[in-house]
Amino acid sequence: MLTVPARTSPASAATSRDVAKAANVSQALVSRAFSGNGRIAPETRDRILKVAAEIGWRPNALAASMVTGDAPLVSVITTRLSFDWRAQVLSHLLKAFEAWHLQPLLFYAESDREVDRLLAETISWRTRGVVVTAGVVPEARAEAILSRGQFLAALNRPGNHPEAFSIATDNPIGGRQAATVLLGEGRGRFLALAGPEDSWASSRRVDGFVDGLGQAGHQPMVWHNATMTTEAGLACADRLLALPPNERPDGVFSTNDAIALGFIDGLRGSGMTIPQDLSIIGFDNLPASSWTPYQLTSFEQPLDAMVLGVLDHIHAHQQPEAAQPPSAPEAHRLGADGVIYCAPRLVLRQTTRGQL
Amino acid sequence: MLTVPARTSPASAATSRDVAKAANVSQALVSRAFSGNGRIAPETRDRILKVAAEIGWRPNALAASMVTGDAPLVSVITTRLSFDWRAQVLSHLLKAFEAWHLQPLLFYAESDREVDRLLAETISWRTRGVVVTAGVVPEARAEAILSRGQFLAALNRPGNHPEAFSIATDNPIGGRQAATVLLGEGRGRFLALAGPEDSWASSRRVDGFVDGLGQAGHQPMVWHNATMTTEAGLACADRLLALPPNERPDGVFSTNDAIALGFIDGLRGSGMTIPQDLSIIGFDNLPASSWTPYQLTSFEQPLDAMVLGVLDHIHAHQQPEAAQPPSAPEAHRLGADGVIYCAPRLVLRQTTRGQL
DNA sequence: CTGAAAGCGCTTACAG
DNA sequence: CTGAAAGCGCTTACAG
Numbered sequence: 001m002l003t004v005p006a007r008t009s010p011a012s013a014a015t016s017r018d019v020a021k022a023a024n025v026s027q028a029l030v031s032r033a034f035s036g037n038g039r040i041a042p043e044t045r046d047r048i049l050k051v052a053a054e055i056g057w058r059p060n061a062l063a064a065s066m067v068t069g070d071a072p073l074v075s076v077i078t079t080r081l082s083f084d085w086r087a088q089v090l091s092h093l094l095k096a097f098e099a100w101h102l103q104p105l106l107f108y109a110e111s112d113r114e115v116d117r118l119l120a121e122t123i124s125w126r127t128r129g130v131v132v133t134a135g136v137v138p139e140a141r142a143e144a145i146l147s148r149g150q151f152l153a154a155l156n157r158p159g160n161h162p163e164a165f166s167i168a169t170d171n172p173i174g175g176r177q178a179a180t181v182l183l184g185e186g187r188g189r190f191l192a193l194a195g196p197e198d199s200w201a202s203s204r205r206v207d208g209f210v211d212g213l214g215q216a217g218h219q220p221m222v223w224h225n226a227t228m229t230t231e232a233g234l235a236c237a238d239r240l241l242a243l244p245p246n247e248r249p250d251g252v253f254s255t256n257d258a259i260a261l262g263f264i265d266g267l268r269g270s271g272m273t274i275p276q277d278l279s280i281i282g283f284d285n286l287p288a289s290s291w292t293p294y295q296l297t298s299f300e301q302p303l304d305a306m307v308l309g310v311l312d313h314i315h316a317h318q319q320p321e322a323a324q325p326p327s328a329p330e331a332h333r334l335g336a337d338g339v340i341y342c343a344p345r346l347v348l349r350q351t352t353r354g355q356l
Numbered sequence: 357m358l359t360v361p362a363r364t365s366p367a368s369a370a371t372s373r374d375v376a377k378a379a380n381v382s383q384a385l386v387s388r389a390f391s392g393n394g395r396i397a398p399e400t401r402d403r404i405l406k407v408a409a410e411i412g413w414r415p416n417a418l419a420a421s422m423v424t425g426d427a428p429l430v431s432v433i434t435t436r437l438s439f440d441w442r443a444q445v446l447s448h449l450l451k452a453f454e455a456w457h458l459q460p461l462l463f464y465a466e467s468d469r470e471v472d473r474l475l476a477e478t479i480s481w482r483t484r485g486v487v488v489t490a491g492v493v494p495e496a497r498a499e500a501i502l503s504r505g506q507f508l509a510a511l512n513r514p515g516n517h518p519e520a521f522s523i524a525t526d527n528p529i530g531g532r533q534a535a536t537v538l539l540g541e542g543r544g545r546f547l548a549l550a551g552p553e554d555s556w557a558s559s560r561r562v563d564g565f566v567d568g569l570g571q572a573g574h575q576p577m578v579w580h581n582a583t584m585t586t587e588a589g590l591a592c593a594d595r596l597l598a599l600p601p602n603e604r605p606d607g608v609f610s611t612n613d614a615i616a617l618g619f620i621d622g623l624r625g626s627g628m629t630i631p632q633d634l635s636i637i638g639f640d641n642l643p644a645s646s647w648t649p650y651q652l653t654s655f656e657q658p659l660d661a662m663v664l665g666v667l668d669h670i671h672a673h674q675q676p677e678a679a680q681p682p683s684a685p686e687a688h689r690l691g692a693d694g695v696i697y698c699a700p701r702l703v704l705r706q707t708t709r710g711q712l
Numbered sequence: 713c714t715g716a717a718a719g720c721g722c723t724t725a726c727a728g
Numbered sequence: 729c730t731g732a733a734a735g736c737g738c739t740t741a742c743a744g
Binding site for chain 2: 720721722723724725
Binding site: 381382384385395396400419421423424425 | 729730731732733735736737738
């Protein structure tokens with residue numbers, strides 16, 4: 001006696017043939033009933049659909065892809081989703097895929113080093129193309145993907161190929177703007193709270209900040225952090241407080257909000273007040289940056305523009321004939337590296353006194 | 357003259373036949389070289405692999421699935437990923453899939469109402485099974501999936517079928533524990549800040565809270581919120597401050613942290629102090645709950661236990677013979693609804709005075 | 713409007 | 729150890 005409810009064994013799955021038999025038609029008609037291609041009498045179609053529903057059959061998309069040589073799949077390379085711009089961007093992207101009847105096949109990179117391997121695995125699935133949101137795209141890999149007729153869209157990183165599509169936040173501009181704000185307040189001693197030295201985004205933000213200050217004859221200190229977390233921000237606050245009061249920076253630019261928020265918390269109770277003694281600007285415009293205890297001036301990344309750019313590119317790739325000019329994002333520039341850079345948006349709050 | 361670099365046309369993708377020709381072997385050997393199944397001379401294998409790499413060919417996983425009748429795919433139903441337990445849980449799940457060479461096929465639900473439709477679409481792909489993290493699984497749909505031999509794993513919701521796997525946070529226990537803490541502090545006027553009336557998790561948390569208080573002869577007010585955001589929390593604070601001081605609740609349980617954090621911000625500057633005048637407990641243990649300005653007592657959801665449970669189930673489904681007893685999460689109970697409920701973990705901070 | 717047949721790119725017995 | 733052949737479940741010309 002079995003304790004588990006009886007089950008019609010792994011059900012050697014029904015096929016269109018079974019449906020055809022049950023509906024008393026040829027197997028080809030079953031295909032036509034579902035695809036809408038080819039002529040079929042309306043009543044026949046209805047009958048087939050009804051029988052299929054009873055049996056619980058739907059065309060096997062894998063088999064269909066074999067015949068047509070085209071699967072409605074898109075590869076998406078991503079990495080840790082939690083509390084990251086990726087989660088937000090992916091939500092938008094996946095929503096659009098759903099509307100376009102594209103199925104995203106996810107490739108999860110534990111670390112950036114795995115990205116090239118995942119890119120290679122991608123090809124087994126003969127997808128329409130690949131969206132990359134993690135790691136680096138090697139040139140040879142980009143060429144391999146594009147030469148198959150797939151699209152390649154890189155988000156917040158270079159595509160490393162003239163035919164790849166690539167769109168990113170204009171990080172240097174953000175850094176320069178931060179410098180402008182702090183200089184406008186009359187600050188004189190500057191500090192950049194940065195991520196790891198090899199972080200692409202963080203480094204570009206610092207570069208812009210250094211540039212902007214340099215034009216006014218100033219130069220910031222740069223403190224690198226192994227992780228861009230609130231904990232790192234707390235540690236930076238301790239480091240600042242350890243300096244003699246007259247040597248402490250008074251104009252701080254953090255290359256992300258998490259560090260900035262931790263930094264603000266680390267200064268609480270120290271006697272240093274914001275923005276009297278010190279101004280601070282973050283990057284990301286996290287929800288928390290607008291919360292009462294923070295009111296952090298920050299840069300919002302142009303995530304919507306980036307998503308639209310990718311969707312435009314995928315759309316153009318699917319319908320090359322209808323090659324309408326891609327809807328360029330409002331504020332952007334085309335980099336020498338082929339990347340479309342979209343300006344971040346400055347959100348002024350209480351941790352600065354400046355106007356632009 | 358073309359401005360676009362020449363491109364060997366949509367490259368009518370190479371096949372194993374092309375590789376075979378180039379390596380001077382039969383097409384079957386190419387298959388064996390990659391699959392490792394069947395005998396093949398090591399030198400032959402090496403030569404084939406080398407040729408394939410040059411051509412940039414890999415076995416077409418779609419075609420392979422046709423023959424073997426089994427694709428290494430898993431359907432995952434999800435919804436908005438940003439700032440949600442889903443992002444965290446998915447990260448873990450996807451990491452494990454990657455290690456097990458399973459490809460997740462994502463189905464994105466714009467709203468819970470779409471979930472059943474997505475569940476139906478799922479079957480076109482003949483995946484190994486489906487993981488549901490959004491909406492409700494109708495009984496008939498569960499039966500349809502399971503009768504195909506696929507697995508069905510529901511996260512934080514009922515599976516609605518005796519053979520489905522389902523694991524969730526034990527919400528009522530959290531609510532009861534919140535009541536115990538607030539009662540232990542000697543609080544006397546209670547308030548629950550809840551989500552929408554039809555929110556499964558929020559309602560269960562309130563139920564537990566009401567139960568726990570009821571045993572001590574108390575009854576809380578319950579304020580429902582259409583969205584469980586910090587903004588809603590701010591509004592609740594206003595509502596509380598509008599009450600005459602002697603009618604204001606002094607023991608508050610919020611069914612998520614976002615509302616609790618907004619509520620705390622809403623009380624700032626009002627003269628009400630925490631935890632002197634009022635205690636508050638949240639749910640989720642968001643990173644922000646430990647930040648200096650909040651120090652919110654909260655419940656951590658047993659996400660790791662839930663992920664492990666799902667992975668165990670998938671593993672058992674793939675290797676039914678090695679049916680080792682599933683590693684039961686430490687603290688859990690089996691509900692009459694077939695759901696494995698894992699206790700949340702109370703994290704005491706400064707918004708309560710209580711000990712358990 | 714309907715059906716018989718070819719074929720998509722692989723894997724896997726089955727012979728050699 | 730290698731190869732020829734069948735067949736997975738569909739779609740799509742091609743006849744009728």
